[in-house]
Amino acid sequence: MSTQSYKKQDAYSLSSSPDKMAVFQECLQQFNATPVNAKKCRQLLAKLLRLLYNGESFPSQESTTLFFSISKLFQHKDQSLRQIVYLTIKELSQTSDDILMVTSSIMKDIQGNDAVYKPNAIRTLSKVLDPTTVTAAERLFKNLIVDKNPIISSAALISSYNLLPHAKDIVKRFSNEVLESIQSFKQFNSHQFELHEYYGSATSNLPSTSYMYQYHALGLIYQLRNHDKMALMKLITSLSEGVLKNSLSIIQLIRFINKLLIDDNSLQLLPIIINFLKHKSDMVELEACKTLINLQNLLTDEQEMMVIGTLQKLLSVPRTATRFAAIRLINKISIKHPEKIMVCNLELENLINDSNKSISTIAITTLLKTSGTGSIETTGEGVDRLITKMTSLMEDISDDFKMVIIEAIENLALRYPTKVKKLVGFLTDLLRDDGSLELKSTIVDALFDLIKFLSDDSSKQLILMNLCEFIEDCEFTELSVRILHLLGDQGPTTSNVSYYIRHIYNRLVLENSIIRSSAVISLAKFAAVCGGIVSKNIIILLSRCLNDVDDEVRDRAAISLNFINHHKKNLIVNDSKYDLAVLENKLINYLNEEKFENEFDINEVPIISNEEIKSLEYNQKINKTEVEEVKEEEPEVNKAQDLLKQQEYAQELSMIFSFGTLTKSSSVTYLTDKENEIVVSVVKHLFTDAKKLVLQFNIQNTLTTTKLENISVIVQPDNEGYQEESIIPLEELKPNQTGVSYVVFNFDETDIIAGFGNTLNYINKDVDEEGNADPNDDGWSDEYQIDDFEVLGGDFITGLYGNFEQIFEKIENSSTTAKVISGSSLEEVIEKIKNQLNMSFMDGSEFVSKDSNSHVLKLLGKDVYGGKIATLIKLAFTGGKIVGKIEVKTETKVFGQVVLDSIF
């Protein structure tokens, strides 16, 4: 008995990977032996493959040697050996050099007729061919693609697909054969199979065909035809009627239609997808739903209900993967239209106890969204029931999922303040249970956010008191410190100050030095804000800390006492801070310039008041939760980055103009399609001190053979308040370059709303491949009409977060009007107003329930002169029109009219 066979029975030697060099040597020895022992070689090749699939790789030289000796195995006729030889060649082809030498052997096998390994040979061929040798195989490929055997046809199609990057021109010549393949019917040829009677009856009754070749052919034809939209459309229509028998190919077809629909609303294709909503295969139904959800704007309500109906059905199939996919899609709908999926609530509730925890988590988060939209009575019940269900579930799911649920609860509480008490109760219960630091910080984060953004004082106190209890026995120092800090910020303004002071003082007695020192600061804040008797008592408490064993605690106590005694309130409590992003940016610039003789000017860094920070954070919060869930869609522009961007603009502009400080820059608006030959976008920059509006046109030349020269944008305002001052044209734009042209306007503060018509003026010149124009060519001048844009109130306003009722009451200067607002649905109008006014929606008023006919919007903002604006808009949908009653209150007088005019 050889040692090798002995080893084979030893479980332990099998589980460790074979030695690389030993296998290499043995391979060389066995493959070069005559006659070749087919059985041994197959085992040896399996060993080699195992090395490769374990991530080992042979250096190029050894790999080539190996390759060479493997090619010797082509002498042996054995099928079982030949098949694995092909696989090995395929795997080694990436690292070896002389792979071309096996081409002729492979070609010989392919031309042979009835071998099992013929498809393997075809697929291996694409790995060893290079662009020069593909031509030789062209005839062969054409024959193979139309072969009557589906497996051979598939192999040839895949092989051609893999050849695309190397020899697209040649593969293009196959398109007739590929098309023929899609349409034809191919049947398995029984003698080309290895019939495994040995494996039992499973293989004796083979299906006559699996139509996989249709899928491969469709994939290939798309790559060949995707530039010709008309041809593609024709192909799709011809295929949509039952030609395709294979689920995978139908999925592929749906994706092509989707692509066409996105690119240029070819609406006549939409019904094809809708038909696939009812199909015997759940993967096709799933793909159809997936696609249609992304095309929601094109669907009628009825069609949308069909999609949801299909998803509802998919929610209760036994296959986990399908349920998982369906619930993800439902969750996606629920972000924007929770009311639409209320019909699925029953199925969703059943899924809470699903064995797959991702499914149950998504089910809960989705239910949290839908239950928030119903009428008040049913909502209360729904939330109650959900919370009881969740409490039982929370015990046996992992921390990751808990965190997702916590975030969903927080979001729900933010949107529906009436439910806060219940949800806070749930969160604090969770906080008391055992859990990791990560989990607890998520809960604490959620509670912090709730405190920050809820206007209701009683729920705020509820949270604060719960947090106080939590720190009584909190094992995580960092959490205690954060909570103490928050108590210091929020506590002094509440009604039961002494309660908090008592809890904080307990920390001062019982905890470690880090917590003690933050407790000191926290107490100092109480003293500074409350004053009076509280202040006196705290002074007594703090003086005891002067004898603390830790010097940090002593220091902090001493400095706090000093501040309190000298009434330096603003040194303890601050109501504004520097914009950190800008500060960082400035400091980096300062360090890079290395002009240290000049002092760093801190005044250049804008100071943000707490109010502004809050509104930024609120926006981020609302945006973040949505962006995370719709990750595939384009990420929203982050507000904090906006500030940084503004800083960049200011720097760029200050090099060209001297208009003083930049007040505000708008976001980028595209004036052409992004696929155009010349792509133009505009940014509006406002200088209120100098009363100037600078329009920055970003112009991109996407043509590869044309150079643009002397480019300028001719801007025609429809408001005489705007006087053009100067144009800075762009001198030249080489192919694939982007440049900037500026137009400057003076404007009148009292009448700022205007529309601008724009025309692009330039000189065209053809260039050769190196990008050089013919010096004798004067080019020809051309004009190009681009979209209009408007300057509206929104360009002068930034969003603000605050208590709407309070601000609205306080401002006196008010103006009111009622007008018809164009738009087909309330949602559309709200989205429009959001862009027109650029103000923040308060109290979750941007969410409108689908079936209601009226809605109230509460908006807060701040104009560029620093005045606050509060707008109350009552929208009603009557007789196919949307009527809005708008009431604007502004601190800056002229702005009332501006806001009113901006809405249309």
Next chain:
Amino acid sequence: MSLNLSLYTISSVLILDNEGKRLFAKYYKPTLPETNNTFSSSQFDTKEKQLKFESTLFSKINKINQDILIFENNLICYKQVNDIIIIFISPLSENESLVYSTLSNFNEALLILFDNSIDKLTLLEKYDLLCLCLDEIIDDGIIIEYDPATIVSRVTKPHSNQIDVNNLRNIDISEKGLFNALSFASKKLGERLQQGL
């Protein structure tokens, strides 16, 4: 959401043992350049990154039968069979049901090939069948065949099971276990008896 318009569907196939060590790992690199960005290829471009990914993934899915989950922006479908885990990884936008069916059909094909016993030992013993079977299902991330019976019928038998009755001399007795000898003997005996009848 960028839909995958190419045929490349599966970004990698892994088979791990019950300690998370890899038994089989294949990370596919699509050849069409424009598909590279949807396939997060940089995530797996070195062996170290791959191993790290595998170990974190393993700790997440071992002994938890969920069939499907999203992990580091990949769609993970997996099946735990006895002491091994078979994992298919694909881009996030892929059709979940499609990937999962491919996985379970692969599993079914292996069941037939391995004579109903999928475990680590059989897998390593019949590694040639495993490689060939997977090669008939996926080529460079493209799903080739879908039907388990068809897949199995495409995989050639290993040699040791071919018993040539007319050519007894050529049987290499040393390579056979006792069971094979017995089964061969009983088969022979049966035939003789039948002839005798």
